[in-house]
Amino acid sequence: MERILPPQVNGEAFRGFVAEAQKAVGRDYVYLDLEWELPAYNDEYATLPKALHQPSAAVAPANVAQVQAVVRAAGRYGIPLWPISTGKNFAYGGPAPRLAGAVVLDLKRMNRILEVNEKHAYAVVEPGVSYMDMYRHLQSIGSKLWIDPAAPGWGGMLGNLVDHGAGYTPYGDHLLMQCGMEVVLADGTIAHTAMGALPGSRTTHLYKYGLGPWADGLFTQSNFGVVTRIGIWLMPEPPGYTPFMITYEREEDLYEVTERVRPLKLNNIIPNAATTVEMLWEAAVQKQRRHYHTGKGPLPESARKKLRADLQIGVWNFYGAVYGPAPIMENNLEIIRDSLTSIPGAKIYFDDDRKGDIGWEYRRQLMRGIPNMTEYNQMNWIPNGGHMDFSPISPVTGEDAMRQYSLIRDRVNRAGFDYIGEMLVGWRDMHHIFALVYDLQDEAEKRRANQLFGELIDAAAAEGYGEYRTHLDFMDKIAGTYNWNDAAQQRQRERLKDALDPSGILGPGKMGIWPQRLRKEGV
C-alpha cells in the first residue's frame, strides 16, 4: 500500500508537517503506519476503492491548544485536515476524509464533559464525548436531565450535531438545541460564537443568537473551522412518559398515517420526533435475512409476510410518545388514538404489550433519551454487510411520503436491493432515511449500490427533493443539485471558504465545498 499525499504537497512538506504535529501532540498520537494504523480511518463500508478516501496520516490532539498548533502547522505546509469527533458516522463515510491524502484530525481524545448545568438544563462538551458517555455521567451525578441520543448511541454529541443529526425525544432537532460554540479557525485563532463572544458572558449557553449574524450554522456541515466545544440544551425529565407503537397492515397506509400525523405534530400533541418505520427496518434489527430468504434480490412477499407474523409488526410501524403530567398525557393519547388507530387494521401497543420485543425496547429507550446500540444489529441482516444512507427531506404529506417511498422502493427493488427505511417527523418536515444495505464482499453488488445511489439523487432532485446529509462519495453530486440561480448559494459558500480559509486546509470537499486551490477536484 502506497502513502497517498495530498494534492500539491511533496514529501518534504509532508515530513515537515508530521514533525511539527509530533511535537505538538506527541509521537504516540500521530499515526502513520499504512498497514496497521491508518486503516482505522478508512470508510469501512466503501462501495468504491478505499484509496479514494485514504488518509496520509492521522493526528489526535488532546486539547484545544494542540488543535491550534496542528492547524497552524497544516497552514504552513499546505496540508489538508479532515476533522472528526468520534468517527462513527459510518452510513456517510465514517472517519474517512473526502480528499485522499488529507490528514485526519481525530478529536476523540478531547472527551471532557465541561459542564452540566442542572438549573438551566444544558451541557458543554468536547468532540470526543459520546451519547453513552454523557448518559453515564448524568446517571452518576443523579441528574434529572435527559439527552437526545442518535441511534446507535456511540456517536459523538458534538459530531452528530454539527452534521445536522437527529434524535427521537422532543429535543430531536439537535442543531436547534445547540447554544454556544468554540471554534478554531484556519489561522489557529479561537473564536467563541454568539453570546460567548462577550468577555465574561453569563449567557453563552442560554441565548443562541448574540448580536449580529448568527454564525454557528456556518460551522455545521462545513469546513470553515474546527468546532472544539459546544453547548447543548438538555431536556428536563418530565413527570411522565408514555411511549406507544401503532402497526399498519398495508403499504398504502403510509399516505393516511402521514396525513394524520401532520396536525398532531404541528399542534405538539405528539411532541417528540415521531417515526414511521417500514417493516424491514424492524426486521433487520432482529433477524438475519437468510433465515427468511437465501436468494439475491428483494425479499419476496411470502418472506415479508412471515417476518410480519414472527415479529408482530405491520408493513408500517409508527412510534411516538407523550410526555408530561398524567392528565395531559391521557388527554393527548385520546386524541392520538382517535386519529391514528381509526385507519383500518391499525393496532396500538404500549409497553406492557411488547415486553421482550427488541425492536420496541430500543425505540422506547430512544424516545426517553437512553442511548443504546440495538439499531446497529442491522449490520447482521446481511453478514459482512455495509450500508449508506440516502436521506431526502420530505413535506409531511401523504402524497409526498408515498411519492418518495415509491421513487426509492421501485428503483431499489429493480437494482436488486431491499427497501429498508424510516420517516422521522420533525417540526415541519420528514427526514426520510433509506438504508442501502449491501454485501461488502460482493464487488458487483457494491458497484450497483453506488450507481443506484447516484440515480436516487437525480430522481429525487427531479421531483424537488434534496438530501440533508450524505456519504463522502456523493457530497459533490448532491451539492450540485442545490443549484438554483446559477448555483448562487454554492458560489457564496466558496467565497466564504476562500475568505475564512485562504490556504484551503480545513476539510476540503466537505459537502461539496472546495477551497480555490482544489476546486477542480470537486464538481
Add this chain to the structure above:
Amino acid sequence: MMTRRNFLTGTTGLLCGATVLPAWAGLVGDPRTDLRPVLLLSEHPDPRLPFSPREVSLEHHPLSLERAAAISHQAEGPLSVDNYSALVALGTPAAIFALRTQLGSRWRVVMRGMHGAKAARLHEIHAPASLAGSLAGAVGAARDEYDFAGNLLALDLDPRELFKQKRISRLHQAQCWADTARASLLALPGRAV
C-alpha cells in the same frame, strides 16, 4: 491449577484434543508471572473454554454491542483495554465490527474471522500470511467458536514479525459453528512494540 506448561503442551488433553496445535508459548500465561492478562470477550457468560480463565492469565467479559461500543482507551472508561496484552473476541459480525472500530489505531487487529457468513461451513480468515496459514488447521478442527478461541489464546505470536507482514484473506471449508453468521477477532496493542 492448570500451569502454563501443561496448558501449552496440552497435557490436559482438552485443548489439543480438539485441534492440532504445536507447543506454542501461548498468549495466556501464568497469572503469577504475566503482568498483563489477555482479555477475552464473548457473548456467552461462561464460554466453554478448555481451561478456566482464573487459571491462566486471562480475563473474560461478556460481549454485546453495548459492551463493544463502551470499550475505551481511557482508564476511567467502562472497560479500558489499555491494561491487556492481547484481546480475543467472539460475537456477531456487528458486535465485532463495533469492537474493531472502538480499538481504533492504537491496537492492531492481527486476525479477523468471519464464520458462516456466505455459507454455513465457510470460514474466512484475514490475517498476516504466516498467521493465516497457521490457523488453517485450527479452523478446520474447531467444533465451535470456543474451540477456535482456545486455539487463538494458545498462539505464540511475535508481534514484531507479524507487523512486518501484509494481511491476506483465506477461505476455509470446515464445520458449521452456528445457524447464524459469527465473527472473531484477535488484536494486540500496537504502540507497545
